Amino acid sequence: xxxxxxxxxTPPFEEVITTVAEIMRRHYGNPSSxxxxxxxxxxxxxxxxxxxxxxxxxxxxxxxxxxxxxxSNNLAIKGVALQYQTRGKHIVTVSTEHPSxxxxxxxxxxxxxxxxxxxxxxxxxxxxxQVCAAVRKDTILVSIMHVNNETGRVQPVHDIGAxxxxxxxxxxxxxxxxxxxxxxxxxxxxWRADLYSLSAHKLRGPKGAGLLFVREGVExxxxxxxxxxxxxxxxxxxxxxxxxxMSKAVRLAGERQAETARRMTxxxxxxxxxxxxxxxxxxxxxxxxPHIVHFSYPGMKAEVLLHTLEQLGVAVSTKSACSSKLAEPxxxxxxxxxxEAEASGGIRISFGDEHxxxxxxxxxxxxxQAVAKLESLExxxx
Amino acid sequence: MHYDMLLLRFGEFTLKGKNRTRFEKxxxxxVKLLLKPFPGASLRKEFGRIYVVLGGEPYEQIIQVLQxxxxxTTISPVKMAPVELGAIIETAVALxxxxxxxxGTTFKVNARRVWKEFAxxxxxxxxxxxxxxxxxxxxxxxxxxxxxxxxxxxxxEQAAYIFSDVIMAVGGFPLGTNGKAMLLLSGGxxxxxxxxxxxxxxxEIECVHFYSYPFTSERAKEKVIELARVLAGYAxxxxxHLVPFTEVQTAFTRTGQDNLIITLxxxxxxxxxxxxxxxxxxxALVTGDSLGQVASQTLSSMNVxxxxxxxxxxxxxxMMDKQEITxxxxxxxxxxxxxxxxxxxxxxxxxxxxxxxxxxxxxxxxEASIRDLNALIEQAVAATETLVLESGGAIEGxxxxxxxxxxx
Numbered sequence: 094x095x096x097x098x099x100x101x102x103t104p105p106f107e108e109v110i111t112t113v114a115e116i117m118r119r120h121y122g123n124p125s126s127x128x129x130x131x132x133x134x135x136x137x138x139x140x141x142x143x144x145x146x147x148x149x150x151x152x153x154x155x156x157x158x159x160x161x162x163x164x165s166n167n168l169a170i171k172g173v174a175l176q177y178q179t180r181g182k183h184i185v186t187v188s189t190e191h192p193s194x195x196x197x198x199x200x201x202x203x204x205x206x207x208x209x210x211x212x213x214x215x216x217x218x219x220x221x222x223q224v225c226a227a228v229r230k231d232t233i234l235v236s237i238m239h240v241n242n243e244t245g246r247v248q249p250v251h252d253i254g255a256x257x258x259x260x261x262x263x264x265x266x267x268x269x270x271x272x273x274x275x276x277x278x279x280x281x282x283x284w285r286a287d288l289y290s291l292s293a294h295k296l297r298g299p300k301g302a303g304l305l306f307v308r309e310g311v312e313x314x315x316x317x318x319x320x321x322x323x324x325x326x327x328x329x330x331x332x333x334x335x336x337x338x339m340s341k342a343v344r345l346a347g348e349r350q351a352e353t354a355r356r357m358t359x360x361x362x363x364x365x366x367x368x369x370x371x372x373x374x375x376x377x378x379x380x381x382x383p384h385i386v387h388f389s390y391p392g393m394k395a396e397v398l399l400h401t402l403e404q405l406g407v408a409v410s411t412k413s414a415c416s417s418k419l420a421e422p423x424x425x426x427x428x429x430x431x432x433e434a435e436a437s438g439g440i441r442i443s444f445g446d447e448h449x450x451x452x453x454x455x456x457x458x459x460x461x462q463a464v465a466k467l468e469s470l471e472x473x474x475x
Numbered sequence: 476m477h478y479d480m481l482l483l484r485f486g487e488f489t490l491k492g493k494n495r496t497r498f499e500k501x502x503x504x505x506v507k508l509l510l511k512p513f514p515g516a517s518l519r520k521e522f523g524r525i526y527v528v529l530g531g532e533p534y535e536q537i538i539q540v541l542q543x544x545x546x547x548t549t550i551s552p553v554k555m556a557p558v559e560l561g562a563i564i565e566t567a568v569a570l571x572x573x574x575x576x577x578x579g580t581t582f583k584v585n586a587r588r589v590w591k592e593f594a595x596x597x598x599x600x601x602x603x604x605x606x607x608x609x610x611x612x613x614x615x616x617x618x619x620x621x622x623x624x625x626x627x628x629x630x631x632e633q634a635a636y637i638f639s640d641v642i643m644a645v646g647g648f649p650l651g652t653n654g655k656a657m658l659l660l661s662g663g664x665x666x667x668x669x670x671x672x673x674x675x676x677x678x679e680i681e682c683v684h685f686y687s688y689p690f691t692s693e694r695a696k697e698k699v700i701e702l703a704r705v706l707a708g709y710a711x712x713x714x715x716h717l718v719p720f721t722e723v724q725t726a727f728t729r730t731g732q733d734n735l736i737i738t739l740x741x742x743x744x745x746x747x748x749x750x751x752x753x754x755x756x757x758x759a760l761v762t763g764d765s766l767g768q769v770a771s772q773t774l775s776s777m778n779v780x781x782x783x784x785x786x787x788x789x790x791x792x793x794m795m796d797k798q799e800i801t802x803x804x805x806x807x808x809x810x811x812x813x814x815x816x817x818x819x820x821x822x823x824x825x826x827x828x829x830x831x832x833x834x835x836x837x838x839x840x841x842e843a844s845i846r847d848l849n850a851l852i853e854q855a856v857a858a859t860e861t862l863v864l865e866s867g868g869a870i871e872g873x874x875x876x877x878x879x880x881x882x883x
Contacts, residue, residue: 108881112881112882115882116882120877127692129693132693132694132697133877135694136697136877136878137877137878137882140878140883141883144883154811337882337883340883341882341883344883
C-alpha cells in the first residue's frame with residue numbers, strides 16, 4: 094500500500110522517533126524544576142525554541158509551544174479576541190479556513206463577537222482588496238491560511254499583510270501556516286504576520302506538538318490558566334521529548350524546502366497532466382502548493398473512488414481528514430462555487446518528500462484503473 | 476534580489492599607516508571565522524577592501540553576520556558584469572529593476588574607471604549608463620547632488636562591479652588588534668555592554684564570572700554563559716572563566732562588617748581577575764562600572780576597590796547614563812538575557828546600607844584580619860573552570876551530555 098495522504102499526517106522521521114524515545118527515557122525532568130533534572134529538561138526546551146525560531150526567522154522569545162495546530166489556531170484567535178475585545182469585537186477570516194480556525198471564529202460569535210467569513214473566487218482565492226474592504230472600525234484580527242489543507246490553494250498572504258498593515262496597522266494578522274511550511278518559502282516578517290501557527294506532525298514530526306509564533310509586543314489571553322510556562326501564554330508542563338522532536342522536524346523541513354518543492358512540483362505536474370487526460374475527472378486547478386493535487390469526480394461519491402484506489406494499493410483522502418467522516422459535501426469546494434455533486438466528489442492526493450518517481454507511476458496507474466473500473470460499473474456510480 | 480558579492484569597507488584604522496596590513500589581516504581572519512557556516516562563500520582581498528564572493532549563499536544572512544565584525548564600517552551587495560559596456564548597462568538596469576523605484580525617486584550614476592584600458596572614461600560612463608536607465612524607468616529623476624539612489628559602477632580589469640546599497644556595520648577596530656583584557660562579567664545589563672564596547676576598540680576579551688553555588692543557582696551561571704555566547708557572536712569565539720566564589724564571599728560575612736562587604740568582595744574579585752589575567756596574558760581588566768550607579772561605583776568606592784589591582788582598570792561605561800547603556804544592550808542582543816531574574820553573587824549579600832565612602836585603611840585591616848584570605852583566593856583561581864564558546868556552536872571544555880546536537 095502506498096500512502097498519499099501527507100496533508101493529513103506524515104510518517105515521522107526515523108531520527109525523530111529515536112530522539113523522542115531517548116529523551117523520554119533520559120530527560121524526564123520537569124523543565125520548571127530547580128534541580129539538575131529540571132535544568133536539563135529546560136536546556137533541551139530552550140534549544141528547541143532556538144532551533145524552531147531560527148527555522149522560522151524569528152526570535153526564540155516569540156515562540157509559544159502548544160499541543161498542535163488546533164491549539165495554536167484557537168490560542169491565536171480566541172487569545173487575541175479576549176485580549177483585545179475592548180478595541181473591538183470584529184474578526185475577518187475566510188470561508189475556506191481549516192475547521193480549527195473556522196469553528197473557533199464561529200464559537201466566538203456566541204460570545205458577542207462578529208465574524209466576517211470572506212467568500213472566495215472559483216479558484217479559492219481571497220484578495221487583499223477583499224480583506225481590506227471587509228475591515229471595520231471595530232476589527233481586531235484578520236486570520237488567513239497560507240495553503241488550503243483541502244485543495245492546496247495558496248492565499249496571497251504577502252499582499253494581504255502588506256495592504257492590511259499599510260492601512261490598518263493596529264489590526265493583528267494571523268496566518269495558519271500548517272500546510273505551507275516546508276513546501277513553500279515562508280517569510281513571517283515580510284508577510285507582516287503577528288501570529289503564525291505550525292504543527293509538527295505535518296512535517297514528519299510527532300503528533301501532539303505544535304507552535305504559535307507571537308510577535309514581540311503582541312499579548313494574547315491565555316486559554317489555559319495555571320503555571321507561568323510559555324511566558325504565561327500557555328500554562329502546562331511542556332512536553333519536552335515531543336518538542337525536541339518537533340524542532341528537529343521543523344529544522345529539516347525548512348532546510349529541505351527548496352529541494353522538496355522542486356521534486357514535488359514535478360510529481361504534481363505529472364499527476365495533474367494525467368488527471369486532465371481522464372475525461373471523468375475535473376481538476377480543481379489553479380495556483381497551488383506543490384504537495385497537493387485536488388480533483389473531483391462529479392457524480393461519483395468520493396468515498397467510492399477512495400476505496401477503489403485503496404483496493405488498488407493507493408491511500409488518498411476525501412476532503413480534509415478532520416472532516417472526512419462527516420457526510421456533508423465539502424464546505425471548501427462549495428465556497429469555491431462548486432455544485433453539490435462536485436463538492437461531494439473531491440479527492441485529495443498529497444505527497445511527501447520521500448516519494449519516488451516509481452510511487453508516482455503506481456499512483457497514476459491506479460488512478461487510470463480505478464476510473465475505468467468505476468466507469469464499467471455504471472450502476473454503482475450513484 | 477540576486478547579488479554576486481559583498482563589498483566590505485574598513486573604518487578608522489585605515490589611517491594607521493604601517494600597521495594597516497596587520498589590521499586588515501585581523502578583519503580578514505574574523506570574517507573567515509564567521510563565514511564558516513557558509514561554505515559556498517569565499518573571500519577576495521583588494522587594497523583597502525574585502526569582497527565576499529557569495530557562491531550562492533544567502534546574502535541577507537551573511538550581511539547580518541558581517542555587520543557584527545569590528546573594523547568594517549559599511550557593506551554593499553554587488554552585482555558583477557563582464558567588462559563590456561552592453562553587459563554593464565544590462566546589469567545596471569537589472570539592479571534598478573530589483574530596487575523597484577517609486578515615482579519621483581532621484582538618482583545618479585557614479586562610475587569609476589579603475590582599469591584605465593577600458594574604452595570609456597568615468598564621465599562618459601555616467602552618461603552611457605544613466606540614459607538607458609532613465610529611458611526604462613520613467614519614475615526616476617536625476618539629482619547629482621543628493622540622490623536617493625546612487626548607482627555606483629566600478630570597472631576593473633577582471634570585472635565590473637555594480638551596486639547602490641550601503642549598509643552600516645559596527646565600525647571600530649578589528650578584534651584583538653589592541654591587545655587582550657579580562658572582562659568581569661556579571662549577569663547584569665552593564666558588564667556585557669562594557670565587553671562589547673571594549674571589543675569594538677580592538678580589545679580581545681576573556682570573561683571572568685564569579686558564582687556562589689549553592690547561594691546562587693546553576694541557572695544564574697547558565698545565563699552568564701549565554702551572555703558570553705552573545706559576545707562570542709561578535710568575536711567568533713570567546714573564553715569564559717567561571718570562578719567559584721562562595722568560600723571567599725562567606726569569609727567576609729564572618730567579619731561582621733556588613734556595610735563594607737561589597738567593597739571587600741569587589742577587591743577580591745579584582746585580585747582573582749588579575750591572577751587570571753596574568754595567567755592568560757591579558758594586560759587590563761574591564762568592568763561595567765558606571766559612575767554613581769550603585770554604592771560600589773561612587774568615586775570613593777572606585778578608589779578603594781581599584782587599588783586592589785595593579786593592572787589598568789578600564790571602565791568603558793563610566794560616564795554613560797543607564798538609559799544609554801540599556802539601549803546598547805538591546806541593540807547588541809544582551810538585554811533580554813540580562814533581565815532574566817536569577818540572583819548572582821553580587822545581589823546575594825547586599826547589606827541594608829552599603830557604604831558609599833569606604834576607608835582604604837579600614838578595608839585593608841579587615842582583609843589582614845582574615846588569616847586564610849590569600850589561600851581562599853588562590854583556591855578559587857585553582858578551581859576556576861574555563862569554557863570556550865564558539866559563536867552559534869557547542870561549548871568546548873565542558874561535558875555537554877544534556878544537549879546532543881543530533882537531537883535537533
